[in-house]
Amino acid sequence: MELNARSQKVEAEDNCTVEIEKQATGMTFNLLSGALPLPTKPDLRKKTDLIPFQQELNQEQLTIKKLAKGSYKLFIDDREVGSFTHRALKAGINLSAYSTTPQYQQAEHISELCFEYKKVQNEIRTIYFIEYRMLQNYDGPNTIAGKRAYLDWQLEKQKGKSYYNWNVKNCNRYFEVLPNEQKLWKELEVIREKIYTSNTPQWHTFKLKKIS
DSSP states (O other), rough: OETTTTTTTTEEEEEEEEEEESSSSSSSEEEEEEOOOOOOOOHHHHTTTTTTTHHHHHEEEEEEEEEOOSSSEEEEEEEEEEEEEHHHHHHHHEGOOOTHHHHHHHHHHHHHHHHHHHHHHHOOOOOOHHHHHTSOOOOOOOHHHHHHHHHHHHHHHHHHSSSHHHHHHHHHHHHHHHHGGHHHHHHHHHHHHHHHHHHHHHHEEEEEEEEE
16 A cells, blocks of 8 residues: 555555545555465474565565655554555555564464364374275274274285385374364364465555654
8 A cells, every 4th residue: 555644645555545634744544455464483484585575475564655854653553553654655565574463463363273173183184194094994893992993904014115104103092082172173273264264465554653
């Protein structure tokens, strides 16, 4: 988005809606973005530094022209985001780089839900992985004891193979999560619902205050 402080008008909108509240001093406007920023955790940041990720794929650009010379504090929903010179605001700042914005924190909450979803989904995948890979030809009783004996027999034949320890680990995990399968499916549904009810961008109020 590109705003003109002198005329108090919106000069450009890109995937957002801006409504300016005209004032004698400072600048206040309401913004509804069409998307949320992508939060980057420290381990992911190391990878995104290798490509122009922020510049090309994670832009939430705010440009304000015709400001009086000096420094300004930017607030979003009364939360301080940072201090910027009129030159920096004229050049444009990428708000997606600031973890203090409410939209970033909303996105971070959704990201945490997605990781939680993945964790639960991985437990379910363990069940289906073992049943497809190692129990596909099992025709014994549908009991824990019967499956355990069959898997132990299979694992015994795999001793010395490079994948033996990995299969042992997955088989043990299979019996740990199997009794909770229905509970895990319900948990997955609850998390999915939380993701889809909280991933819609919200209106936010921006205030720019001159400090020097």
